[in-house]
Amino acid sequence: MRGGRPVNIHPTAVISAEARIHPSVRIGAYTVIEGEVEIGEGTEIGPHCVITGPTRIGRNNRIYSHAALGGDPQDKKFRGERCELVIGDGNTIREFTTFSRGTGDGGGVTRMGDDNWIMAYVHIAHDCVIGDHTIFANNASLAGHAEVGDWAILGGFSGAHQFCKIGAHAFVGMGSLVNADVPPFVMTSTQYAEPRTINAEGLKRRGFGPERIRAIKNAYRTVYMAGKPLEEAKAELRAMAAESDDVKLMLDFIEASSRGILR
Numbered sequence: 001m002r003g004g005r006p007v008n009i010h011p012t013a014v015i016s017a018e019a020r021i022h023p024s025v026r027i028g029a030y031t032v033i034e035g036e037v038e039i040g041e042g043t044e045i046g047p048h049c050v051i052t053g054p055t056r057i058g059r060n061n062r063i064y065s066h067a068a069l070g071g072d073p074q075d076k077k078f079r080g081e082r083c084e085l086v087i088g089d090g091n092t093i094r095e096f097t098t099f100s101r102g103t104g105d106g107g108g109v110t111r112m113g114d115d116n117w118i119m120a121y122v123h124i125a126h127d128c129v130i131g132d133h134t135i136f137a138n139n140a141s142l143a144g145h146a147e148v149g150d151w152a153i154l155g156g157f158s159g160a161h162q163f164c165k166i167g168a169h170a171f172v173g174m175g176s177l178v179n180a181d182v183p184p185f186v187m188t189s190t191q192y193a194e195p196r197t198i199n200a201e202g203l204k205r206r207g208f209g210p211e212r213i214r215a216i217k218n219a220y221r222t223v224y225m226a227g228k229p230l231e232e233a234k235a236e237l238r239a240m241a242a243e244s245d246d247v248k249l250m251l252d253f254i255e256a257s258s259r260g261i262l263r
Contacts, residue, residue, distance in 0.1 A: 010047070018053065028065065037070070040089070054082065054101070058089040058114070066096045073100045073110075073126030075144060081108075088114040088132070100126045106145055113150075131168070140172075149184060151206065153199075167253045169206070171199040181257040183223070184250050185216050188262065195224050195262050208246075215244040223254070223261075230254075230263070 005011060010029040015021070019037045027033070028047035035053030039045070043057055046065035051057070055070035063069070070085040072078060081104035087093075097118055102109040106127030113132040123141040124130065130142075131150035140154040143161055148154070149168035160166060160178040167184030176193040185198045198220050203213055219240060223233045234254060241248035254261055 016053070022059075046095075052101075055085040055087075057087045058091075060089055061087065061091045061093065063093045064095045064120075067093055067099075068097070069093070069099045070101055071098065073103045073144070075103050075126055077105055078103050078126075083108045083110075083126075085110045087112045088116075090115045091118065092116070093118045094120045094122075096120055097122045097124075099124045102127045103144075119156075125162075137174070151202070153202065158193075163259055165253070165257065165259070168249065169199055169203060171202060178262075180263070181253070181259050181261045183253050183261050185246070186220065186262070193262060195220075212244070212246055215240065216246050216250070219244075219247045219250050223250075224263075230261075 006023060008026045010027060012029045013027045014032045016034050018035055019033050021039045022041040024041050025039050026044040028045060030047055031045055031049040033051045037051050037053040038056045040057060040059040042060040045063045048065050049063060049067045052070040083102040085099055085101045086109055100110055103126045110126055110128050112130040115133050116130060117135045119136060119138045121139045122136045125142055125144040127145045128142045129147045131148060133151045134148055135153045137154060137156040139157045141159045145163045146160045147165040149166060151168055152166050152170045154172045155174035157175045158172045164178050165181045166172060167182055169185045170182045171187040172178060172193060173189035175191060176188045177191060178193045182188060186195050187197050187199045188194060189196045198216050200213055219237055222236050237247055237251040241251050
């Protein structure tokens, strides 16, 4: 203890009486924790961070300096209603990142899963949902209500329009601007995101065997290279999905898309 405060919390940190912080949490100099904030075991928070509640942060996260987490949503419809930011376990959140809380009209929660790698200057807007094991490179941004599936990668300076969905294992290229849904496994490039191929190298690194990758490639060709109307392509995917869970994942995503997929 140092002056009544644990030695792992810097004496210049300002912490709300409402906050619930595990005794093992490390907090750096001049960090401010405001309101109802809960921080789990083993999490480390660097200097000059601002964390505003209601926010829940899980175990073993590493949050670097000048991160601003749990701020009010940047939405003119927000009227101060109670909304949350929820962050899971084992995430790395680098410098100058900004995560907003949810909104009453959008479900009330901005949510991030586990083991995500979030690089500097990333912005995650209100009501977004991020899965597990994703990578957001420097300056990647999500507008409100966007969703990102497990293992997806967003390249530097890429961005997603509000309500867009990026599927599991997808790869959004550097500087690509996403204005429609990106199906699982698909890799995009160019300024306004266009489908280019599947994320084959990423799938190999995650242990996908040749047969699984072949099935995904065939599904991609059916949707993007065969020149068929989408309804006809979906009918072919249904037949292929009987023998491939990965194709079924792609088909389910396409059928659930409300904005429509990249074409």
